[in-house]
Amino acid sequence: MIKPIINISEVELLPRPAAFAATGEAAQRFDARMGFVASLIGAQKLGYNITAVPPGKRAFPFHNHRVNEEMFFILEGSGEVRIGEAVYPVKAGDIVACPPGGKETAHQFINTGAAEMKYLAVSTRLSPEIAEYPDSGKFGILAEFPSDAGNAPQTFRFVGRESKSIDYWEGE
Known part of the structure; x- marks a missing residue:
């Protein structure tokens, strides 16, 4: 059994996974190191991570979740x-709730x-999860499925714009 306790000092903060690394002009505004905690302590229904953001940077684009809630x-x-159209100062000790919803919950x-x-x-x-990015007009779909026969995680990830949608029957 996995030990269900970890001290924050034991969480190694690493550069974000390659799939989420900012590139091009975005690399000037976005940067973060992350330590994924959930798998280390055996969490199943909640995800936990520690994120470290350098001065002047953002970890992720402005986004909202249609399915998942974050704290x-x-x-x-x-x-x-x-959050939505508001901006709030935050400091050590503050707790921020980000429930699922539309643009008003983007954060x-x-x-x-x-x-x-x-x-x-x-x-x-x-x-599956649907995320929307109000600043850029994008959306993303992420689905996780049970591991395959080789125990490799199975995921589906798509990022696009609604304006580039195709007809349901195209190509059939």
Whole structure:
């Protein structure tokens, strides 16, 4: 059995996985190191990670979730969180709720402080998930399926724009 306890000092913060690494012009605004905790302590229905954001950067684009709920606990540093059309200051000790919903629940943390900002992110892990990105007009679909015969995780990920949708019957 996996030990269900880990100390925050034991969580190794690594560059984000390649699938989520900012490239091109986005690399100037986005950066983060992450430590994935859930699998280390045997979590099944919640995801946990610690995210560290350098000064002047954002970890992720402004986005909302249609299915999953997130909660953030600021561990160190300070910054701002955009939620819908509002901007709120955040600092160590603050708890932020981000329920599922439309553009009014879209959120993004921005490190406006002089030091690294770290937060604990906790989320439900319902699948499939639909995320929307109001600043860029994109959407994303992520689905996780049971592992294959070789025990490899199975996922489906698609990012697109509704304006590029094709007809249901095209190509049939």
